[in-house]
Amino acid sequence: SQQGEEDPQALSIQEGENATMNCSYKTSINNLQWYRQNSGRGLVHLILIRSNEREKHSGRLRVTLDTSKKSSSLLITASRAADTASYFCATGGVGDDKIIFGKGTRLHILP
């Protein structure tokens, strides 16, 4: 399975601090995506990074990908209360019709 595994499972930080969560996977991928899920809601796509990319930015989000280590990290800078959510990585392979989700990191931003 190429399922991603997020680390840590849960993270609490003060508002304004940076939050970093990691994702590791097992097999070769074509792309890796990060999604956010607010409590009781559906998932929302945040960012996609291709296997030939090493870093990508979107607003306060920075994603890195290290295919040699089969890992990715999501950095959220200057965290806000609204960033409190669960974050999932998902991996897709070449020719795949589906993506495989990890179990997620629960992020709690403290006021």
Add this chain to the structure above:
Amino acid sequence: NAGVTQTPKFRVLKTGQSMTLLCAQDMNHEYMYWYRQDPGMGLRLIHYSVGEGTTAKGEVPDGYNVSRLKKQNFLLGLESAAPSQTSVYFCASSSHRAGSYNEQFFGPGTRLTVL
């Protein structure tokens, strides 16, 4: 655009009852997916469809059936509900396959309890 919608939002069933969950998307997407989400388990793929009239099994298909008679709709059926099927069910759609760098759009979910 409504995006991806799911009906119903909540449902309580008794063991052995049947029901159908409806997913509809108005983005003309080819690919549609049904997931279940259980505490600590992330999202697990039940069934998916790569186009109208097609269906395929995902990671946890047992106890579920699906149909994609119209491009915009993807139905998930439980023929004889079991307590193990208590979960939150999410539908998603995408314009192309996952390997083509495409994001998935999710519905709001259906919370199902089987007593």
